[in-house]
Amino acid sequence: MLFFSYFKDLVGREVTVELKNDLAIRGTLHSVDQYLNIKLENTRVVDQDKYPHMLSVRNCFIRGSVVRYVQLPPDGVDVELLHDATRREARGG
Amino acid sequence: MSWAGPDDVYLSTSLASYLDIVWGPYTSFYAAEKLLVLLRDGRKLMGTLCSFDQFANAVLESACERVIVGDLYCDIPLGLYVIRGENVVLIGELDLEREELPPHMTRVSVAEIRRAQKAEREASDLKGTMRKRMEFLDLD
Numbered sequence: 001m002l003f004f005s006y007f008k009d010l011v012g013r014e015v016t017v018e019l020k021n022d023l024a025i026r027g028t029l030h031s032v033d034q035y036l037n038i039k040l041e042n043t044r045v046v047d048q049d050k051y052p053h054m055l056s057v058r059n060c061f062i063r064g065s066v067v068r069y070v071q072l073p074p075d076g077v078d079v080e081l082l083h084d085a086t087r088r089e090a091r092g093g
Numbered sequence: 094m095s096w097a098g099p100d101d102v103y104l105s106t107s108l109a110s111y112l113d114i115v116w117g118p119y120t121s122f123y124a125a126e127k128l129l130v131l132l133r134d135g136r137k138l139m140g141t142l143c144s145f146d147q148f149a150n151a152v153l154e155s156a157c158e159r160v161i162v163g164d165l166y167c168d169i170p171l172g173l174y175v176i177r178g179e180n181v182v183l184i185g186e187l188d189l190e191r192e193e194l195p196p197h198m199t200r201v202s203v204a205e206i207r208r209a210q211k212a213e214r215e216a217s218d219l220k221g222t223m224r225k226r227m228e229f230l231d232l233d
Contacts, residue, residue: 019182021135037149043185053137053159056193057129057185063149066133066182 002089006082007032007070016046016071017062023051025060036064128153130176131183137161138174139187148178160206162213164198167206 007029016026017038024047027040039061045054130138130153140156156174160167187193201209 021133021182023131023182025183052194052198053129053161054185055195056188056191058188058191060183060185061149062183063178063181065179 001034002085004032004034004036006085007036007038010072010076013073013076015040015073015076017067018069018071019062019066020068021066023047023054025054025062027060030059033064036067038062038064038067038070127187127189129183129185129187130181131185132176132180133182134180138171138176139168140171140174142184146178149181149184150178151176151181151184160210161198162206162209165201165206165209166194166198167201167203169203169206 011029011031013029014026015029016024017040018024023045025040025043025045027043030039030041032038039059041059043054043057043060045051048055126141127139128142130140130151132138137159138153138156139159140153143152143154145151153174153176156171157168158171160169
């Protein structure tokens with residue numbers, strides 16, 4: 001559940017979601033659920049010319065299982081906090 | 094688990110809350126909006142969503158497949174479609190105010206798009222066999 005809470009903290013920030021089919025979508029993180037399904041608002045596709053059908057999509061739901069990377073804003077990662085949380089999780093508490 | 098109907102809009106998945114945003118929590122499910130569903134095999138389906146569940150299984154009404162080859166495109170009507178959730182990559186809300194496709198793209202008939210598809214497939218097959226033959230050269 002660690003990354004679920006982590007992504008919940010990122011709601012409202014601008015992220016780029018890179019999918020397993022190489023499609024990369026940038027947008028504002030609207031919400032995330034337990035499967036790490038992601039909802040983006042004000043989306044734009046990074047390589048617009050290659051994916052013309054995505055031109056008129058403004059909001060979208062992305063299935064968690066097809067996500068390869070989520071590119072975060074540089075200040076979106078509190079490494080210390082994440083370290084602590086990871087250790088706690090590893091200890092089983 | 095039954096199919097989601099107008100009464101159980103509040104499922105715990107974000108797909109459910111996504112649909113709340115599309116329609117508002119109390120509006121009828123069937124006053125639906127046009128959606129684009131991207132599948133894992135690269136197909137692009139468009140249609141109005143009738144129903145869905147927590148796996149992203151979805152039912153599309155008056156669905157059509159948008160085939161794009163280069164600058165040509167075609168919408169092939171399919172009718173009612175039930176999509177198994179594991180094949181879904183993305184569900185996007187189509188903004189009808191925005192241009193659907195770039196202006197340089199032209200709409201062609203089904204026969205024409207099939208022809209273009211076949212030509213593209215043959216070209217990529219040829220590229221594959223050429224590459225295979227040249228493998229001993231150790232490209233890359």
